[in-house]
Amino acid sequence: MADKNAESTIKKWVATQSKEIMEKSKLLINLDEVEEKEASxxxxxxxxxxxxxxxxxxxxxxxxxxxxxxxxxxxxxxxxxxxxxxxxxxxxxxxxxxxxxxxxxxxxxxxxxxxxxxxxxxxxxxxxxxxxxxxxxxxxxxxxxxxxxxxxxxxxxxxxxxxxxxxxxxxxxxxxxxxxxxxxxxxxxxxxxxxxxxxxxxxxxxxxxxxxxxxxxxxxxxxxxxxxxxxxxxxxxxxxxxxxxxxxxxxxxxxxxxxxxxxxxxxxxxxRDADFVRESDFENRQAPQRQDAEKFIVEYLRNGKRLTSELDEAAQAAGISRSSLARAKTELRKKKLLGSKSEGFGQNKAFYSYLLEQRT
CATH class of the missing domain: 3.40.50.300 (P-loop containing nucleotide triphosphate hydrolases)
Incomplete structure (x- = not known):
């Protein structure tokens, strides 16, 4: 009987202490008293x-x-x-x-x-x-x-x-x-x-x-x-x-x-970020082919302007794909290394590719 009384006394004491702690710290809030706010x-x-x-x-x-x-x-x-x-x-x-x-x-x-x-x-x-x-x-x-x-x-x-x-x-x-x-x-x-x-x-x-x-x-x-x-x-x-x-x-x-x-x-x-990451990964995978195409173009045009059609045919014969060649041309233009121009008129009009003066 004494043990039960002691246990009951302890429980009451713990409950009283917990209640006092919550009152002092205002631990609990009632949601009915909370004002809703929109994000600013x-x-x-x-x-x-x-x-x-x-x-x-x-x-x-x-x-x-x-x-x-x-x-x-x-x-x-x-x-x-x-x-x-x-x-x-x-x-x-x-x-x-x-x-x-x-x-x-x-x-x-x-x-x-x-x-x-x-x-x-x-x-x-x-x-x-x-x-x-x-x-x-x-x-x-x-x-x-x-x-x-x-x-x-x-x-x-x-x-x-x-x-x-x-x-x-x-x-x-x-x-x-x-x-x-x-x-x-x-x-x-x-x-x-x-x-x-x-x-x-x-x-x-x-x-x-x-x-x-x-x-x-x-x-x-x-x-x-x-x-x-x-x-x-x-x-x-x-x-x-x-x-x-x-x-x-x-x-x-x-x-x-x-x-x-x-x-x-x-x-x-x-x-989104995912789109740019995928695009970057694709470019990285294609980079070796593009770089090989760039080297081919520079070497092919080293002695002067050439017909663009001949350049394209030579690149294809060397195993360079059209897409890699196109990316290589774009990259060389960005680097201000590759130029193009047309000569003649009408049926005699021809398109040439040539190397620009390299800038250091």
Missing amino acids: WLIPGYLPKGQICIMCGDGGAGKTTTWCALAASVSTGGKVFFDQTPDEFVKAEPQKVLFFSSEDSIEYVLRAKLRKSGANLKNIFSVSLKNPQFADVKFNSSLLKDIVAEVKPALAVLDPVQSFVPDNVSMSQRNEMRSCLNPLIALGEEFGTTFLIICHTNKRMGVYGRKRISDSSDIWDIARSVLIVGNVPGSSQRYLSQEKSNYGQLSQTALFTIDETGAHLEEYTDR
Whole structure:
């Protein structure tokens, strides 16, 4: 009997303690008291406000130029190049931007990129890589929380992801990565900050979308929007493809170019990262045949102009396919090595191919 009384007393005590803990911490919420809200956007359709988003791409694809263009537009209240909002409906106010970069120097690279992109530099804040405390900025650190609380940025960029993962966390461990990223969700909700995490893509051929992100699939899962930046095969253009969106349909892919003043929109397309990856893989598989065709053309025309029809016949006799020959001609024209012209009129008109003067 004594044991039963003791057990009953313990249960009552535990129940009382649990109730007190929940009351003190306000652990539970009643959904009847929760106000429903629609998603708001930093960049309509592409980057939701107050959420974790990621941008990834190969080295040299234009990630830094792209996020600098984004930061510049947020700092001025202007329109970033990939935003599809009609100009007359753009009503954003200038907002603050915070960034951390362990890949590029603020003094030598990033300030100039931001300035040339038209940024209001007074609205952009960072921590110098030369500052010893930079190493303490981690996704779950109190230092990052304090900085965000002080600046209250609309956008915070962390480039690249590996620099801000705590030392005791393995990116390949799902639970560990999710735990260290969770504090960003709370910061986003509290301060309305959109966190843009910059990632590298892996080098595996034939993979696209989710499988393109290096090191951790957890980053994809926790992100509300995923953007992939890449090179358009056979072109000087780049692409920005939205591969994931939790708050609506995927936005169109932006094709853009980069010059000294930043990124510039060329057009929109419905093609996605997978389409460009397949096209690139195809070109890589065809590259040896094209390169052999290029060498044949250069050697055949070394002594001067020749009839284009004769060039085509000679290439076919050498076992070069029409498609490889066409790609080789296109590539040589891009390199400004191959020219063509017509001579004569009417039935006597003939087309010639010749080598241009090579430029070093």
